[in-house]
Amino acid sequence: xxxxxxxxxxxxxxxxxxxxxxxxxxxxxxxxxxxxxxxxxxxxxxxxxxxxxxxxxxxxxxxxxxxxxxxxxxxxxxxxxxxxxxxxxxxxxxxxxxxxxxxxxxxxxxxxxxxxxxxxxxxxxxxxxxxxxxxxxxxxxxxxxxxxxxxxxxxxxxxxxxxxxxxxxxxxxxxxxxxxxxxxxxxxxxxxxxxxxxxxxxxxxxxxxxxxxxxxxxxxxxxxxxxxxxxxxxxxxxxxxxxxxxxxxxxxxxxxxxxxxxxxxxxxxxxxxxxxxxxxxxxxxxxxxxxxxxxxxxxxxxxxxxxxxxxxxxxxxxxxxxxxxxxxxxxxxxxxxxxxxxxxxxxxxxxxxxxxxxxxxxxxxxxxxxxxxxxxxxxxxxxxxxxxxxxxxxxxxxxxxxx
Amino acid sequence: xxxxxxxxxxxxxxxxxxxxxxxxxxxxxxxxxxxxxxxxxxxxxxxxxxxxxxxxxxxxxxxxxxxxxxxxxxxxxxxxxxxxxxxxxxxxxxxxxxxxxxxxxxxxxxxxxxxxxxxxxxxxxxxxxxxxxxxxxxxxxxxxxxxxxxxxxxxxxxxxxxxxxxxxxxxxxxxxxxxxxxxxxxxxxxxxxxxxxxxxxxxxxxxxxxxxxxxxxxxxxxxxxxxxxxxxxxxxxxxxxxxxxxxxxxxxxxxxxxxxxxxxxxxxxxxxxxxxxxxxxxxxxxxxxxxxxxxxxxxxxxxxxxxxxxxxxxxxxxxxxxxxxxxxxxxxxxxxxxxxxxxxxxxxxxxxxxxxxxxxxxxxxxxxxxxxxxxxxxxxxxxxxxxxxxxxxxxxxxxxxxx
Numbered sequence: 118x119x120x121x122x123x124x125x126x127x128x129x130x131x132x133x134x135x136x137x138x139x140x141x142x143x144x145x146x147x148x149x150x151x152x153x154x155x156x157x158x159x160x161x162x163x164x165x166x167x168x169x170x171x172x173x174x175x176x177x178x179x180x181x182x183x184x185x186x187x188x189x190x191x192x193x194x195x196x197x198x199x200x201x202x203x204x205x206x207x208x209x210x211x212x213x214x215x216x217x218x219x220x221x222x223x224x225x226x227x228x229x230x231x232x233x234x235x236x237x238x239x240x241x242x243x244x245x246x247x248x249x250x251x252x253x254x255x256x257x258x259x260x261x262x263x264x265x266x267x268x269x270x271x272x273x274x275x276x277x278x279x280x281x282x283x284x285x286x287x288x289x290x291x292x293x294x295x296x297x298x299x300x301x302x303x304x305x306x307x308x309x310x311x312x313x314x315x316x317x318x319x320x321x322x323x324x325x326x327x328x329x330x331x332x333x334x335x336x337x338x339x340x341x342x343x344x345x346x347x348x349x350x351x352x353x354x355x356x357x358x359x360x361x362x363x364x365x366x367x368x369x370x371x372x373x374x375x376x377x378x379x380x381x382x383x384x385x386x387x388x389x390x391x392x393x394x395x396x397x398x399x400x401x402x403x404x405x406x407x408x409x410x411x412x413x414x415x416x417x418x419x420x421x422x423x424x425x426x427x428x429x430x431x432x433x434x435x436x437x438x439x440x441x442x443x444x445x446x447x448x449x450x451x452x453x454x455x456x457x458x459x460x461x462x463x464x465x466x467x468x469x470x471x472x473x474x475x476x477x478x479x480x481x482x483x484x485x486x487x488x489x490x491x492x493x494x495x496x497x498x499x500x501x502x503x504x505x506x507x508x509x510x511x512x513x514x515x516x517x518x519x520x
Numbered sequence: 521x522x523x524x525x526x527x528x529x530x531x532x533x534x535x536x537x538x539x540x541x542x543x544x545x546x547x548x549x550x551x552x553x554x555x556x557x558x559x560x561x562x563x564x565x566x567x568x569x570x571x572x573x574x575x576x577x578x579x580x581x582x583x584x585x586x587x588x589x590x591x592x593x594x595x596x597x598x599x600x601x602x603x604x605x606x607x608x609x610x611x612x613x614x615x616x617x618x619x620x621x622x623x624x625x626x627x628x629x630x631x632x633x634x635x636x637x638x639x640x641x642x643x644x645x646x647x648x649x650x651x652x653x654x655x656x657x658x659x660x661x662x663x664x665x666x667x668x669x670x671x672x673x674x675x676x677x678x679x680x681x682x683x684x685x686x687x688x689x690x691x692x693x694x695x696x697x698x699x700x701x702x703x704x705x706x707x708x709x710x711x712x713x714x715x716x717x718x719x720x721x722x723x724x725x726x727x728x729x730x731x732x733x734x735x736x737x738x739x740x741x742x743x744x745x746x747x748x749x750x751x752x753x754x755x756x757x758x759x760x761x762x763x764x765x766x767x768x769x770x771x772x773x774x775x776x777x778x779x780x781x782x783x784x785x786x787x788x789x790x791x792x793x794x795x796x797x798x799x800x801x802x803x804x805x806x807x808x809x810x811x812x813x814x815x816x817x818x819x820x821x822x823x824x825x826x827x828x829x830x831x832x833x834x835x836x837x838x839x840x841x842x843x844x845x846x847x848x849x850x851x852x853x854x855x856x857x858x859x860x861x862x863x864x865x866x867x868x869x870x871x872x873x874x875x876x877x878x879x880x881x882x883x884x885x886x887x888x889x890x891x892x893x894x895x896x897x898x899x900x901x902x903x904x905x906x907x908x909x910x911x912x913x914x915x916x917x918x919x920x921x922x923x
Binding site for chain 1: 546547550551562564565566567573600601602603604619620621622661662668669673675676677678679680681682683684685686687688689690705706707708710711712715717718719720721722723724725726727728729730731733734739741746747769777818819820824849873876877890891892893894895896897922
């Protein structure tokens with residue numbers, strides 16, 4: 118009995134837990150998922166500092182300085198970036214200061230080097246308006262105790278920089294879920310093998326491995342198995358350190374649909390055995406202790422859509438992400454879709470913006486052209502169940518793919 | 521003299537070449553850039569095959585089969601997936617066949633297992649309409665000699681699957697450009713060090729390393745250097761196997777702006793020394809033989825925008841990509857931007873779709889809040905030079921960031 122997609126998604130999401138956390142060196146954290154709440158233990162900047170190269174001084178003194186009204190000051194010190202000065206700046210004096218250096222005591226502003234003329238220790242200020250604004254104040258960007266980043270945040274360039282500013286050189290991130298993948302089918306040969314009549318190469322493992330990587334998982338390729346219960350069961354047990362076990366092939370009706378028998382042999386409880394979507398209906402989901410088993414179709418088009426709709430959200434939840442679903446937008450069909458739809462259907466598509474519309478063009482119509490479509494697609498059109506053929510111009514819902 | 525952004529981009533793009541290619545095992549190719557033209561040396565499917573589990577037969581014989589008009593045939597063989605049968609199917613006979621198996625000689629159609637009743641070797645067909653359509657014909661998806669993938673294609677899940685189908689177990693991809701990165705400034709300390717007064721942690725290296733990874737480069741972190749010509753020059757030479765050399769800090773006016781001196785010492789020809797954009801004006805670009813040197817600002821906001829606008833396109837070109845620019849869309853300002861703009865300005869923003877509009881909200885206005893903005897941004901608003909303050913509702917151009 119095929120169950121509804123939303124129910125299948127809920128069953129799977131309820132069957133898995135978020136992964137434990139691990140510490141990872143910051144330089145290896147790009148695109149990992151943060152597993153801690155980051156609270157700043159410093160103000161940032163940690164001190165009042167100069168945003169430019171120039172002279173720290175008493176701002177009020179130079180407020181009206183101009184080429185025809187120059188103010189002459191005596192330089193009392195020189196602060197490089199990373200340096201310090203304890204000499205107080207008083208009226209009539211100034212302190213040379215570099216970008217990023219701490220303001221010396223007494224200084225209430227900074228004038229730009231370009232607005233001064235220097236002769237020995239005498240500094241002539243030719244433009245002083247706004248000198249009091251040329252200060253980055255302590256805590257201006259970040260306050261001590263401020264909660265800055267929450268668990269589940271994907272570490273992008275900005276987050277990397279922020280973690281560094283806060284001294285988080287080895288932040289906690291969620292472990293990546295490990296997904297064992299076995300391609301089954303006596304017709305399948307490894308990619309580098311010669312092809313004999315009746316055989317095809319294993320492409321599902323590579324396609325699914327890319328999809329799993331994109332979902333933040335660590336794929337463990339367990340190779341190919343013949344249509345043989347013992348062989349498949351053996352490979353699954355050999356990958357027992359993994360968190361999710363995925364097979365392709367042997368999941369539909371027929372003599373050689375063995376995954377059900379494998380589950381029986383291994384004591385895996387079946388959660389459901391098909392989902393009413395097209396393509397991707399055959400999915401034999403099972404659970405043993407807290408490990409999830411997912412038997413996908415051997416058909417690449419079906420396996421890809423089952424993965425997108427059922428496996429990806431599970432991997433994102435396990436990986437600690439906050440958002441498990443891809444963005445959806447309304448779009449306009451750029452060409453007719455001439456098939457009627459029974460079970461909810463997903464169609465590879467290419468979307469683009471034109472004036473204020475998003476147009477979506479279905480890519481090929483045959484599941485046999487699937488790899489060409491998947492290479493070119495940037496989106497999936499979602500057609501609800503029981504929909505007649507759709508004319509060009511019809512409004513459709515589209516899932517945006519990032520790949 | 522600051523030069524225009526477009527001129528700076530052209531100078532840099534003309535200064536670099538596409539990287540050489542290398543062979544990489546297919547399972548490691550996700551998101552790499554293909555460096556060969558892939559032409560199929562097979563038809564795919566490589567033989568006429570069954571798309572389902574059922575019986576191969578003479579389709580014309582069962583065209584009118586129905587529950588009240590059953591057609592009884594004799595099973596003469598059984599073809600598992602990966603198997604073969606040489607026994608010709610003739611009128612009155614049928615051959616059991618599994619999904620993906622090659623059609624036996626003589627068969628012109630397949631009926632579904634579910635539409636038959638089997639008793640010993642006798643097969644009763646209850647529904648035979650369309651049996652002639654249940655064949656995937658040889659070459660239906662791919663023809664031998666067909667050019668399928670061109671150099672510069674980023675290897676997504678569909679491309680991975682296609683390469684596997686074609687037996688490309690170790691395709692040629694472009695080598696990743698290696699980018700040496702040195703953070704300069706005596707005020708900078710490594711991320712795990714204790715902070716003393718006047719010091720801040722090195723965050724630029726991490727932020728830029730994430731940006732470089734996203735641009736398909738291999739970052740080589742060379743650590744921090746004090747404001748010292750010899751030290752910086754030494755670190756640059758120590759990274760001499762790299763393709764691009766990036767520094768942050770020491771690139772604007774002032775006593776401690778040393779990168780110019782470093783270039784002189786190392787015999788690096790200056791290409792330009794500032795670009796009229798805000799933030800990100802100070803960029804000291806240099807060339808020695810075919811190696812590019814890029815001195816970015818030490819200010820994170822400036823460094824990030826210089827990288828986005830100047831370094832990223834260069835890395836994408838070197839990495840063999842076809843497209844060097846991010847997508848741009850028209851959007852509507854969700855809040856006023858109250859500053860007037862002299863040099864072309866880039867503002868971190870958050871975009872979202874509302875009805876038929878894309879709205880863009882500027883994130884903070886101070887460069888000091890840069891890391892918070894960069895964490896939350898999904899886009900950059902581009903404000904042309906010499907633009908007055910912009911009210912909410914103004915149309916703006918927006919660059920979409922993928923991160």
